[in-house]
Amino acid sequence: MVQPCVYILASERNGTLYVGVTNDVIRRIWEHKSDAVDGFTKKYAAHRLVYAQFHDTMPNAIACEKQIKKWRRAWKLELIERDNPQWRDL
Numbered sequence: 493m494v495q496p497c498v499y500i501l502a503s504e505r506n507g508t509l510y511v512g513v514t515n516d517v518i519r520r521i522w523e524h525k526s527d528a529v530d531g532f533t534k535k536y537a538a539h540r541l542v543y544a545q546f547h548d549t550m551p552n553a554i555a556c557e558k559q560i561k562k563w564r565r566a567w568k569l570e571l572i573e574r575d576n577p578q579w580r581d582l
Contacts, residue, residue: 496553500543501533505579508536509568513557515550541582543572
């Protein structure tokens with residue numbers, strides 16, 4: 493799906509979290525899961541997509557991503573568990 497998206501990856505339930513933004517969530521999640529790019533998610537094995545929020549425009553998605561990145565960890569956990577209480581890989 494080619495649409496701006498803010499997403500959260502986790503290494504496991506209550507594990508390491510990664511907040512990102514993309515305009516092609518399928519491609520980007522594949523890149524994370526296959527370790528195609530060196531970086532945070534590869535180092536910490538954060539490959540489970542636990543949250544996704546779609547936006548109409550990329551500037552809106554980027555603003556949302558920046559806001560969530562500033563949040564306390566507890567708030568991020570609440571966001572995930574509100575829509576995905578089992579922490580399933582979406």
